[in-house]
Amino acid sequence: MKATDLVVMRTHVRFLGRRFPRTIGRGGLTDAKCEGDGATPRGVHGIVGMLYRRDRMGRPADWALPIGPSDLWSDDVRDPDYNMMVRAPHAFGHEVLRRADPMYDIVILTNWNWPYPVKGRGSAIFVHQWRGPGRPTAGCIGLRRADLRWIAPRIQHNTRLVIA
Template identity: 75%
Template sequence: MKATDLVVMPTHVRFMGRRFPRTIGSGGLTNSKAEGDGATPRGTHRIVGMLYRPDRMSQPADWALPIRPGDLWSDDPKHEDYNLMVRAPYAYSHENLRRADPMYDLILITDWNWPYAVKGRGSAIFLHQWRGPGRPTAGCVAFRRDHLLWIASRIRHETRLVIA
């Protein structure tokens, strides 16, 4: 592992010499991720994107892109845009990226099942803000807001998410 890796441990994430409390998916960790199972996939995942709500925060890094009204993430294995960002209107199953709550104010996108998605293998493994300590995600890794902002401002091209 590299010093720039985000390493998921049993109770926290280790990054740049610091420890951050985290939550993971309600289905725990898995070696065989499937769409809708709530599990967080083990492995080494690259950070391939960063999205943020410009109406709620300043740009956290020069490569972060704004989340606009109508931005969605396809989680429908039946559609050709499965596990990709799409725009409304979109008649297939999806997640709204521009949420009323603050959970997706800042999103780090991993390369889980991306860019060439295997249908049904799971979509949208993000790093995002948690709902609260110990409250599980749908498969993502989530952090306290201030911790996520600290991490996001220090992500580099070589940073990976390592889930053992």
């Protein structure tokens, strides 16, 4: 592992010599991720993008892109654009990226099952704001808001998300 990796440990995330409390998916860790299982997939995942709410904060990194009102993420295995960012209106199942709550004010995108998704293998493993300590995600990595804001500008082009 490299010093620039975000490393998910049993109780925290380690990054640049610091430790941050974290949450994972309600299904725990898995080596066999499936759509809807709520599990967090083990492995080494590349970081491929960052999204943020421009109406709620300044740009967290110079390469972050704003989330617009019609931005969605497809999580429907029937969708030809499964596990891709799509726009409303969208006829298939999806997740709204511009949420009323602050959970997706910063979204760090990984390359889990992307850019050539295997249908049913699971969509979108993000790093995003948690709901609170011990409150699981749907499979993503959740962090405190302040920690996510500290981490985001320090991510480099070679930073990876390592889930052991």
